[in-house]
Amino acid sequence: MKTLIQGGYVVGFDGKEHEIIKDGVVVFENDRVLFVGKSYVDPVDKKIDARGCLVSPGFIDTHFHSGINASDYLLNDANKLDYFASNYLAHGAPTREGAKHAHLKDVDIGQRFSLIHVLKSGVTTTLEIGGPGAEPERYVAMVDAVGIRCYTGPSYKNVNFFQDREGRLEYDWDDARGSEGLKRAVAFAKNFNGACSGRMGTMLFPGHVDTCTPELLKETRKAAKDIGARVQIHATINLFEFHTVMQRHRCTPIELLQKIGFLDPEVSLSHCIFISGHSWLSYPYGDDLKIIADSGASVAYSPLKYLKLGIVMESFDKYLRSGINMGIGTDTFPKDIISDMRYASLASRVAEKSFTAGHPRDVFNAVTLGGAKLVGRDDLGRLQKGAKADIAIINLKDIAFGAVHDPI
Numbered sequence: 001m002k003t004l005i006q007g008g009y010v011v012g013f014d015g016k017e018h019e020i021i022k023d024g025v026v027v028f029e030n031d032r033v034l035f036v037g038k039s040y041v042d043p044v045d046k047k048i049d050a051r052g053c054l055v056s057p058g059f060i061d062t063h064f065h066s067g068i069n070a071s072d073y074l075l076n077d078a079n080k081l082d083y084f085a086s087n088y089l090a091h092g093a094p095t096r097e098g099a100k101h102a103h104l105k106d107v108d109i110g111q112r113f114s115l116i117h118v119l120k121s122g123v124t125t126t127l128e129i130g131g132p133g134a135e136p137e138r139y140v141a142m143v144d145a146v147g148i149r150c151y152t153g154p155s156y157k158n159v160n161f162f163q164d165r166e167g168r169l170e171y172d173w174d175d176a177r178g179s180e181g182l183k184r185a186v187a188f189a190k191n192f193n194g195a196c197s198g199r200m201g202t203m204l205f206p207g208h209v210d211t212c213t214p215e216l217l218k219e220t221r222k223a224a225k226d227i228g229a230r231v232q233i234h235a236t237i238n239l240f241e242f243h244t245v246m247q248r249h250r251c252t253p254i255e256l257l258q259k260i261g262f263l264d265p266e267v268s269l270s271h272c273i274f275i276s277g278h279s280w281l282s283y284p285y286g287d288d289l290k291i292i293a294d295s296g297a298s299v300a301y302s303p304l305k306y307l308k309l310g311i312v313m314e315s316f317d318k319y320l321r322s323g324i325n326m327g328i329g330t331d332t333f334p335k336d337i338i339s340d341m342r343y344a345s346l347a348s349r350v351a352e353k354s355f356t357a358g359h360p361r362d363v364f365n366a367v368t369l370g371g372a373k374l375v376g377r378d379d380l381g382r383l384q385k386g387a388k389a390d391i392a393i394i395n396l397k398d399i400a401f402g403a404v405h406d407p408i
Contacts, residue, residue: 001029001045001046002028002029002034002043002045002046003044003047004025004027004040004044004046004047004048005025005026005027005028005047005048005050005055005393006048006049006051007021007022007023007024007050007051007053007055008023008024008050008051008052008054008393008396009021009054009055009396009407010022010025010026010036010055010383011054011055011056011057011383011408012024012036012383012384013036013057013382013383013387014384015384018364018365018368018369018382020406020407020408021036021037021038023038023051024036024055025038025039025040026055026383026391027040028389031388031389032386032388032389033383033384033385033386033387033388033389035385036383036384036385048393050393052395052396052397053393053395053396054394054396054407055391055393056368056383056391056392056393056394057368057380057381057383057387057390057391058122058123058124058380058381058390058391058392059121059122059123059125059337059338059368059371059392060123060125060126060367060368060370060371060372060374060375061118061125061127061328061329061330061335061337061367062127062268062298062300062327062329062370062371062374062375063127063129063232063270063271063300063301063302063329063330063331064114064118064127064128064129064329064330064331064335065114065128065129065130065331065332066110066111066112066114066115066128066131067107067110067111067114067130067131107133108142111131111139111142112142112146114333114335115128115143115148117334117335118148118335118336119147119148121335121337121338121339122337122338122392123148123330123335123337123392124148124149124390124391124392125148125149125151125371125390126148126149126150126151127150127151127152127203127232127300127329127375128143128150128151129152129155129205129232129270130153130154130155130205131143131150131152132152132154132188132192133154136154136188136191136192139152140192140196140200143196143200144195144196144197144199144200147199148199149199149200149201149380149390150196150199150200151200151202151203151230152200152201152202152203153185153188153189153202153203153204153205153229154181154184154185154205155185155205155206156177156178156180156181156182156184156205156206156207157177157178157181157206157207157208157211157212158173158174158175158177158178158211158212158213158216159171159172159173159174159177159207160174160177175213175215178206178212178213179216179219182204182206182216182219182220182223185204185205185223186204186223186227188202189202189203189204189229190227193229201375202229203229203230203231203232203375204220204223204224204231204232205231205232205233206220206231206233207233207234208233208234208237208241209234209236209256209257210240210241210244210245210248212233214256214260217233217257217262218260218262221262221267225266230267230268230375230376231266231267231268232268232269232270232300233257233262233267233269234269234270234271235254235257235269235271235272236252236253236269236271236272236273236274236275236288237270237271238274239274239280239281241253241274242274242281242283251286252275252276252283252286252288254272254275254288254292255286255288255291258291258295263292263295263296263297264295266376267295267297267298268297268298268299268300268327269297269298269299269300270300270302270329270331271302271331272292272299272300272301272313273306273311275288275289275292276288276289277314279314280311289318289322290322292324293322293324296325297324298324298325298327298370298373299324299325299326299327300327300328300329300374301316301319301326301327301329301344301366302328302329302330302331302340303316303340303344303347304330304331304339304340304343305332306347307343307347308332312347312348312351313347313348313351314351315347315348315351315352315357316344316345316347316348316351316357316358316362316363317348317352317357317362318351318352320362325370325373325374326366326370327367327370327374328340328341328344328363328366328367328370337367338394341363341364341366341367342363344358344363345357345358345359345360345363346358360406360408361408364408367381368381368382369381369382
């Protein structure tokens with residue numbers, strides 16, 4: 001069926017960059033865009049009136065957890081001051097006894113709610129880290145029912161975290177756990193890549209630089225190349241990780257990834273906050289940004305996750321100036337990508353001490369073109385002939401927006 005959307009403001013793509021087409025139209029048939037421009041004269045089967053709206057390429061959420069982070073407000077313990085800048089460790093490390101009592105029914109409800117919530121904010125593609133878990137068929141069926149495009153796979157690592165009755169963190173290392181996890185992730189990728197009528201893509205998701213041995217990370221890159229999958233890893237996400245890696249390997253987490261040959265354009269780094277030179281580290285040595293930029297790896301930044309902790313990336317603009325491809329993820333709750341675009345912009349202005357930083361154009365590019373590059377797709381994140389018809393329509397007439405001069 002051929003459908004015409006009458007804007008409104010249409011965000012078209014001229015082959016190099018986005019452009020705003022006022023009172024523009026988008027025509028699509030099935031899952032492909034046929035036309036983007038000012039007017040379309042050929043007959044269509046259906047018309048959608050989006051005047052007064054922004055017609056945008058669907059957004060790409062480059063870092064998303066549908067399960068655990070749906071509950072972090074309930075589980076955070078504000079008394080754990082020793083978990084300074086610890087990110088997920090403040091709520092994601094159960095007691096050994098408590099870890100045995102998670103119910104699949106509860107996980108399913110949280111995942112389904114999170115997927116619908118992020119879709120509601122205009123996200124049409126998400127990178128879901130660890131979503132399939134122990135029952136991949138159940139998860140794949142859920143993604144198919146929700147209707148979102150999803151790059152996913154089981155997460156794996158060599159270590160599990162627990163806390164004792166006094167709240168002290170414990171590391172439980174097991175080399176076999178990591179290898180078996182990688183095997184399950186590869187099997188998932190082989191079985192489900194292209195599922196959900198082509199909307200499901202698969203990736204490999206080793207946990208964190210400090211929870212995976214260098215050997216497991218090397219095995220991951222080899223496996224990814226063998227099956228043609230991309231990789232995303234949590235990197236430089238908290239102070240524990242930075243100092244643990246520094247103690248074990250006498251280098252930063254980014255330097256370690258470079259040394260073992262992990263970084264290249266097929267890899268994206270989740271969060272990537274505590275790099276050399278960050279003010280919280282007092283470690284001005286080396287040049288992690290240059291290492292990332294030279295490797296071609298991308299960064300998936302989740303600004304709200306860190307603003308909750310009083311931390312900002314230093315800075316979104318600086319990463320872009322260094323030549324790094326940037327994506328934006330929601331990660332934590334609420335999963336609202338438009339708000340995270342705003343947070344990324346404002347956090348960059350604070351870090352740069354400049355109101356000209358964090359340009360709306362740059363954060364919009366990050367959730368469209370940047371995200372598409374991160375997953376290796378040139379038919380996502382843009383509205384042009386031949387692109388996937390992943391389209392978001394935002395009502396600019398809502399009273400929350402006020403007067404609109406530039407919709408971006």
